[in-house]
Amino acid sequence: MGQEGPPHPTPRPTESMGQEGPPLPNPGAFEEFHRRCKDLFPAQMEGVKLTVNKGLSNHFQVNHVVALSALGDSGYHFGATYVGTKQLSPTEAFPVLVGDMDNSGSLNAQIIHQLTARLRSKVAFQTQQSKFVNWQVDGEYRGGDFTAALTLGNPDIVVGSGIVVAHYLQSVTPALALGGELVWHRRPGEEGAVLSMAARYAAPDWIATLTLGQAGVHATYYHRANEQLQVGVELEANSRLQESSVGLGYQLDLPRGHLVFRGSVSSAAVVGAALEKKLPPLPLTLSLGAAIDHRRDAFRCGFGLTLG
Numbered sequence: 001m002g003q004e005g006p007p008h009p010t011p012r013p014t015e016s017m018g019q020e021g022p023p024l025p026n027p028g029a030f031e032e033f034h035r036r037c038k039d040l041f042p043a044q045m046e047g048v049k050l051t052v053n054k055g056l057s058n059h060f061q062v063n064h065v066v067a068l069s070a071l072g073d074s075g076y077h078f079g080a081t082y083v084g085t086k087q088l089s090p091t092e093a094f095p096v097l098v099g100d101m102d103n104s105g106s107l108n109a110q111i112i113h114q115l116t117a118r119l120r121s122k123v124a125f126q127t128q129q130s131k132f133v134n135w136q137v138d139g140e141y142r143g144g145d146f147t148a149a150l151t152l153g154n155p156d157i158v159v160g161s162g163i164v165v166a167h168y169l170q171s172v173t174p175a176l177a178l179g180g181e182l183v184w185h186r187r188p189g190e191e192g193a194v195l196s197m198a199a200r201y202a203a204p205d206w207i208a209t210l211t212l213g214q215a216g217v218h219a220t221y222y223h224r225a226n227e228q229l230q231v232g233v234e235l236e237a238n239s240r241l242q243e244s245s246v247g248l249g250y251q252l253d254l255p256r257g258h259l260v261f262r263g264s265v266s267s268a269a270v271v272g273a274a275l276e277k278k279l280p281p282l283p284l285t286l287s288l289g290a291a292i293d294h295r296r297d298a299f300r301c302g303f304g305l306t307l308g
Contacts (some may be wrong), residue, residue: 024145037232042274045289045302053308096243
């Protein structure tokens with residue numbers, strides 16, 4: 001009888017059956033839910049605006065803004081930005097202090113700091129000349145697959161008034177995130193709360209977002225057609241005011257020409273456009289904008305120049 005060969009190894013069950021999938025991503029901040037679509041719409045411009053940015057060091061920068069308008073207020077703004085030495089990533093460092101003051105003495109300021117690896121806080125306040133008109137404190141915690149935030153605005157213990165806003169977002173799948181917003185306000189003789197639910201589905205080339213609550217519906221759709229063209233549609237319906245509007249916005253990027261063009265058209269018969277053109281090797285950016293309201297037969301345009 002011939003010799004038998006070595007026994008064949010017993011096949012093992014596949015290990016992939018017991019393995020878990022990759023961890024779910026963090027859904028980001030609630031206030032950025034509709035931002036990808038909103039950034040496509042051109043900003044309204046009117047009059048002439050000159051902005052000068054000057055970096056004094058690696059951590060400190062100032063800017064001067066002069067605005068001249070035939071319809072609104074003309075004036076001068078001075079801004080300052082300080083970025084701390086706590087480097088979390090190549091593009092993020094903390095604390096961040098931002099301030100802006102106009103020629104009448106009104107001030108807007110923010111302080112943003114990353115307290116821990118997951119906890120971020122922000123304090124913002126606004127003055128109208130010598131009087132405080134608004135201030136708020138934010139706290140945001142970003143977990144592995146969720147984000148929770150709490151905002152306290154204009155609290156007054158003596159009068160018993162204030163606004164509390166709570167946000168929560170949870171990643172259900174790598175593409176789907178669900179969450180909600182609760183706004184509670186109180187002042188003498190009035191108290192109430194508004195609850196909204198939100199959902200976002202993010203595919204590789206498009207993002208669909210929906211916010212539904214007692215105040216109404218806010219839905220956006222963002223689509224990247226190619227490397228140059230991005231398109232977005234926004235729907236807003238207010239149940240209290242019985243008003244609704246639909247807007248289409250798009251952005252065209254031409255990197256070789258250092259040019260960005262944004263355009264929009266809405267159901268209110270308003271058409272807008274904005275052009276940003278960099279002028280290398282000079283540190284100059286030219287901005288042109290125009291909008292026409294066909295129902296009111298109104299037209300406005302603006303010109304801006306940014307140095308630095």
